[in-house]
Amino acid sequence: MIEKETVIIIGCGLAALTLADKIRDNKNVIVLTKSSIRNSNSIRAQGGIACVVDPNDNCEKHYMDTIVAGCKFNDEQAVETLVNSGPIVIEQLMNKGFLFDQDSSGKFLLGKEGAHQQRRILHAGGDSTGKRLMDFLINRISGNVTIMEEATAVELIVEDNQCLGVITCNKANEFSTYYANHIVLATGGCGAVYQVTSNDPSVMGDGIALAYRAGAKITDMEFIQFHPTMLCSKGQCYGLVSEAVRGEGAILRLKDGTSIMNGVHPLLDLAPRDIVAREIHRYVKQGKEVFLDISMINDFEHKFPTITSLCEQANISTKDGRIPVAPGAHFCMGGVKTDLLGLTTVKGLYAIGEVANNGVHGANRLASNSLLEGLVYSNLLGNYLMACTNRKVRVSSPASRGNANVKRPPLPTTEEVRAIMSKYVGIERCEKDLLYAKSWIEKFSFQMFTNEQTFTFTLDEHNQINLLTTCWLIVTSALQRTESRGAHYRSDYPVSNDNNWQNKHIEQQNKETIVAMTGVGK
Template identity: 50%
Template sequence: MFRGRGARTIEKDCVLIIGSGIAACTAALQLAKDKRVLLITKGELTDNNTIRAQGGIAAVVDQRDSWELHVQDTIKAGYNLNNEEAVELLVKKGSSYIQKLAQEGFPFDYDANQVLSLGKEGAHSRRRILHAGGDATGKAIITFLHQQISTAIEIITNRTVIELIMEGNRCIGVQVIDEEGVVSNLYADSVVLATGGCGALFDVTSNHPAMLGEGIGLAYQAGAILTDLEFIQFHPTLLWKDNQSFGLISEAVRGEGARLVTGNGDFIMENVHPLLDLAPRDVVARTIQTVRNKGTAVYLDISQIKDFRMRFPSITTLCEEANVNISKGLLPVSPGVHFAMGGVQTDKYGRTSVAGLYAVGEVACTGAHGANRLASNSLLEGLVYGQQVARHISKLPNKQQNNRKVDETSSRDLHCSKISLPEQAEIKKIMTEYAGIQRDYQGLQVAKNWLENFCVHKPIASVPSTQKALFNQLTASWLLVTSALARNESRGSHYRMDFPENRESWENKHIERYKEIDWQQAITGGEL
């Protein structure tokens, strides 16, 4: 771990990767064969969403399944807003990478006949979900990857990236701040954003508390194009007790036969969708929320699942911590923010619209997920597109960086006055109340006006270093809200109560965000 304070040369072939989840680590391991890799994370290595992924990885490994079916399921769940080329790449390459993982000794779950155990989740037409440790797949994967990167690459922990350093239209490095407020500049040939999602901008989420959308703010301030930011997936089933969330209850539980019920035993998904409790996540989440809005609690009835404690050990522990008695067979649930389909626009190699800047994982938008991610495609995406980014960067010639060094304490801070910003808790409250699972013009406009009280159009270079992280979170929140305002329809995970139907005029239409365009419209009073 690099924790030193002295000026330090970053070699000419260095690649900086920001993040520590499956996408970041996959890219890092592949790149380490040809480049010097520096991985930066604002907390510890385990502070990511991958470690919380219970459900598993979706992949075609069964002869009764096919990549065509997996593609069809993904696009159907994504409400046909997917980039079909991106989906095909995800599915086709995914199967071979999963097989490679198994050959390398990754501990997938097998049945009594030593055949890969395959689960089924919402909107999948086949059983194709691979697990490890029952409901601890993400933890198993990240442990597996971290063991490998610990000896292959250099790791910097407890440093928050607060700004991307630009030279003309090219990203040449990052500015970071440590826990004591010391600022440093690190330079590299290529910078890879793998910062994860934005769930922690909301009060109720399955995400790690560090997932505050800062990657979105960083890329936007650097001039990158972002797209589909209005599509935020709400997971239907977070364990809910005493008006607070205790964590995720995997969709795999419903895949094994659990049903959503009221306290009276009424099945809430009856007559709502042909797939009942395994309908697409947006449908299930909104149905649960509608019932709860009427003052009726919703439960997951697990009484039909044999050996629940053995099959779902992590969820069992979660219930015990929340004082929920599993033996009664009813787990209280509520929807919560889970995954961002939109993000920094990339091609199939993770290239953004900014030279030298790449994005991968949840912070990126390849178009693979459309308007609503298919269950268990997220870990697959990190695995596949992490490889894609690495293979592209590995082939790039090394560029001279003129022996730049890590510079302690940015001189720009000497001229920056502290600006007015809200508390993080205030942002979460606004986002939860007005940009949640059910949106409308009036509420979104309230959120927009509130966010714009805090100079969201201010250049990041003029913000004091100690405030830049929060400013990036504010920027991400504003981008999500204004994108939701711009899509006057309901599609997938984006639901507008004032526009409750899909609109033909919005078919195949994406909302792209770009700083220069947004700021020009703000100055002229145009609509974003």
């Protein structure tokens, strides 16, 4: 009998669990998560899955919507793979027993969101799509996959550019070392490095920092998408108000009723997210409140139960017909550079979901393409891994325990870091602010962290070092891109360097340079 290979998946969102479900009969699968398996961005997803299932729709339209939203910065082959594979993975999901919302005749209840030409958003449970998907997958893998909660991955074990395993740490600061034939990063993005975010508080770019130190190439970290409509009331953020609400006709207005998107973009309130977010931000900076007028949506509470619950938490009545909103960090288009199968530049190391950058989203993600990406690319990686047999894991020496007497660098609190990122590296950036943020981050000497010191830091220190590393990558990338494109807006370079960027594919710049800048991660 041939012994099964072991695959370690770091993360517990849609991409992670889809992969685990795909390969669980073929491989020994271990899922590592830093908190609970129910703490992820995926479980919070309201919007749904963008996919061509309507006979009046087609993949060419979905492709063009994705390219236009991404400012022609997308990898065209990645987009083709996404939109063409979408109907296939949706059918496979339904064949396993997953149910999407349908009317009494069995027709899909499709939603419309920003920058989409037509309705193509599949939902489950109204605005509870992410939760329904995650409950479904957790139920499928339970008992078939080893799930290790409260096991934070703090370092990847790499020898001769081959990833051989991972070191974890728990809340008691106890370390464990795991070796495997394949290591998959599925840790999500980094939205929680900002004060106002739709992300789970645990999502602070850990996978990006791990891959960076392991020598993997990191790209496009300047492209951080801010969702236009977070429910914000009296200085507190309560959560995301799905773009599907605007898809049903809701309008962004000032307190006096003025519609803020008139004359800004032909698609008005359903313009691409970066445009809507910047317009709301402009008014917020002036001290003006922006509201989402939902008065025209019949049966709002039934259509959007999750958002209704958020409103109740904020003591806001949906009967009043308006919800106070402000932009918040939502999605990272950059991340660990991969090919279309999820392979990184380090052998044996893979990345899927938001932590990965396969080029599919370009400079700005199209609404509801994130869950689709998680489904499509985890299935592709699953096919690749199932075809792999007997990848040898040769470890020349056990992971070093380091010098316990090493001097630890002083580290800031999470809130201090979030305040700096929000103030200086937010929706609008400029060289002066970015240089200040870079200098502030670098004064904590986080780059002294090496594999030899892994066991000398506490779990909290590991988390802070990862946080600083990810923020430094964002800031450094934002400084390098001296133009405004998609989700990256420089007030000192308010237009693209390429005046014709909407009509031709842009070769990616600022690529694969970060490691060379300091030598960190080599």
